[in-house]
């Protein structure tokens with residue numbers, strides 16, 4: 444699949460690079476992906492909230508049938524990681540899947556995610572790895 | 576409020592239809608459904624398609640399907656909810672008749688995923704995940720289904736072999752359905768030996784994508800089956816923040832509301848067609864429809880219960896016809912209630928359709944009665 448939209452990538456850099464979520468100023472609920480309005484208390488006053496870069500593995504799978512962009516990286520380990528108040532879904536790297544276990548400590552790393560085949564745009568983002 | 580009846584039904588055999596364009600394939604099936612209904616004058620056409628732009632580079636498919644049949648001056652609408660488009664189009668069409676605006680409308684579901692290569696099918700299917708927070712990172716519906724399967728199996732202390740009973744049942748059902756894509760029986764060993772797609776899910780847990788088209792004609796006058804209740808519901812919770820991974824929230828809500836509207840309970844359901852794009856979703860959907868208690872469907876399968884679920888073979892055997900799926904399911908349930916070939920008449924007069932888009936993003940449940 445071709446990622447022809449530079450603005451689409453650019454505007455999501457805070458999330459991709461730094462895991463910036465939203466927190467409700469009124470009730471403190473944290474949202475990732477961000478919401479436009481707090482679904483808990485209804486307040487529209489939300490502030491940026493930096494998710495912690497360490498957490499705990501909830502569950503994972505080794506995905507062998509991947510989209511075109513990821514053929515060279517196949518298989519992908521896709522995991523659900525609890526980072527403070529929320530869970531985040533993403534790729535797990537630097538790990539042997541057979542050694543991964545729910546509950547183990549994980550940390551966020553910054554990696555290349557995909558290289559655009561058409562314009563050569565290199566796109567980055569967070570991934571997870573077991574904490575050494 | 577007008578009563579809504581299904582006056583005409585038709586479907587094409589699913590598979591690889593390399594010789595037909597999407598609009599032609601849809602028009603042929605719609606023509607059959609119109610014929611079945613006695614050629615009423617339809618005032619609107621609702622088209623369900625998940626892949627028209629991506630696989631066939633066509634927008635406004637309804638207008639082109641209408642052109643193929645000379646259905647001039649009617650309203651056309653395209654409804655897209657990924658692989659749940661069929662249910663959503665049926666819901667929109669039913670509302671249009673129920674409101675009294677139209678006397679008769681056509682609903683046609685069509686998708687031709689085999690017009691593209693299998694990797695491109697993965698690209699298309701993954702656009703049903705969140706483009707920014709999921710798809711960007713390589714997440715696909717299969718990966719999400721796999722995580723849900725792992726959590727479900729662990730929570731209720733099942734083995735993968737227990738989940739394998741679902742595809743075995745689907746193949747058994749689909750083997751006698753000439754409209755199905757995979758018409759062969761399968762043994763548990765076949766499932767266990769098939770290649771891993773996203774552990775624990777194997778090839779046999781995945782509904783193969785197939786080209787297909789199905790159509791129904793809905794009118795406010797008496798027809799083959801009556802629409803007793805119907806509801807569409809989203810689950811607004813992002814996948815990463817679900818409180819529970821062993822339930823389909825959208826299906827549960829849609830079923831509850833549709834059953835209430837129809838005044839039925841799960842005991843009244845004689846047959847159900849559910850959206851098993853992955854085996855685990857078939858299990859969770861059947862539980863959401865109340866056909867087994869939460870966590871209990873595989874136990875029922877293990878004990879040899881005679882479940883009247885996906886007599887068509889479901890997405891596993893009939894094929895995942897993407898946006899057309901919900902319309903296929905409606906046709907199948909009507910035929911099962913009527914005892915129309917290739918289906919034997921089921922023991923009861925009420926059938927249920929569950930159509931779902933993506934991984935529990937939006938479900939439609941439809942209750943049909945004779």
Ligand SMILES: [Zn+2]
Nearest residue numbers: 467470481484
């Ligand atoms: Zn709040």
